[in-house]
Amino acid sequence: MTPTPAGTRAGQAPESAATGTRASRKFAERNWVGGSFAWLWLIVVMVPLYWLVITSFKTQANYFITNPLKPPSEFTFENYQLVIESDFVRYFMNSVIVTVGAVLPATLISFMAAYAVVRGAGNRFLQGVNGIFLMGLAIPLQAVVIPVYLIIIKMELYNTLQAIILPSIAFAIPLSVLVLANFIRDVPKELFESMRMDGATEWGTMWRLAFPLTRPALVTVVIYNAVGIWNGYLLPLILTQSPEKATIPLALASFQTQFGVNVPAVAASVTLTTVPIVLLYAIGRRQLVSGLTAGFNK
Template identity: 70%
Template sequence: MAVTTPPAPTRPSRPSSVGKGTSTTAKLLRLNWFGGIAGWIWLVIGMLPIYWIVISSFKSQSNFFATNPLLPPDEWTLDSYRLVIESDFIRYFGNSVVVTVGAIVPAVLISFMAAFAIVRGGNGWFLRLSNSLFLMGLAIPLQAVIIPVYLIIIRLRLYDTLTAMILPSIAFAIPLSVLVLSNFIRDVPRELFESMRLDGCSEWGTMWRLAFPLTRPALVTVTIYNALGVWNNFLLPLILTQNPDRRTLPLALWTFQGQYGVNVPAVLASVVLTTLPILVFYAVGRRQLLSGLTAGFGK
């Protein structure tokens, strides 16, 4: 009778540290070191002017010319900001807020309703013609029609008023807003609209109860984009206003540059105060803005 001997016990194999080292090395080699270094260099180049503007605005006029431009001031001072605020900056800021809000709110609402009508209104010739006119408006820059706009404002007797800047801003903000919002509304599933209709909701109610909440990222996107354009607009205030009390911040910044041509810290302080509201506005709507810009890429 043959006797079978049990096999010798095998020791459990220990995990080799060579594999970990190899995978870590491979990951490091796959990293785009050149792209990362180039990105940091580009960030430094982009932030350097902003850094110079901010630290120079806290310098005195004598300290600005006596010290290194890239070094922080020896004595931090708010004299430049005080000078700018005392030079009717609050009035110019209020004018910019009125023009921006007065132009963006009607433009976004009109664009949303027009985009909803174009998408949900069928294939009628009137809607196709309206969509073509909106697309044609994208090809017309403001500089090309500033003379007709000026003549129309004169005929309407609106020259040297804030309304003279609001009306053209609305007209030039609508085409791009309609294009963005109509493409976003097309991405809303048709079944949602049909279910709302089966529940007895009208087209008007469907637009405000369904389409409006679902297109919030696109609405924030066009709002921020158009607000930046209206806030920084220089040509319309320059052509359509004459009274200093009707100036907006970009035009007031130009006058500060002429009035304080030697006082560079005062000019830079006005630049900081002009840019600060836009930065705050962007920080508040950044998440919705990115969501609206990237919508549709993963579909």
């Protein structure tokens, strides 16, 4: 227990110093409306999640007769067993392949593009490309799924995992380039200049200077894209057909039909699919912090 409050306080020390302490604390004590609402909303956020987790450990018979908000007296893993036996591992692997297969190339090519856009500030072509990426931020995926579906059919990729991966990469690019370019722009010009004096090529400068310095932004971009692609529902829905190619969000919907009134099994399937992304978030948070502190210590 002790490390948690200590860690929290340490993390917040610079923030409270920035806001000015005494006055803000006086305000805080009086904001009853906001305060009670913040805690109320915490309950609103947590109740469904709490219900989900405890229900996933109840037997079906037990679920119908007990208070839905009371944890089960005897934990059972039979719901998880049922979910795993329903081909869960295959759907999970499909989602892993799609997410890794899309996030890594998307981040890599976005980083290269962001570097080029920042370094080629005087190049009209590069600025035009950047303009197209910025415009791309406004294109909703939902509006272009029909032509994407047509392109995938023409490429004879329908009902494959590549069919989901390729458009996922494309739609991750605009925001990734924007975030990474903003970050690369903050790298002091002198560093680029000294790399050039040392005779480094643009390619070398990109990997040896910009890449390590951009690490916190790269982590952010990877997490953001991974969450979006892991949770994607529309692309798998329209670009695949057979159950063997289903990713997790699609599988969840079919589990619900399959399990029907077996609410604990449905709860187990949702819990099981949420764990990886919450873990990634937990790891990423720490990574983010260490990435930032590493930058400060240099």
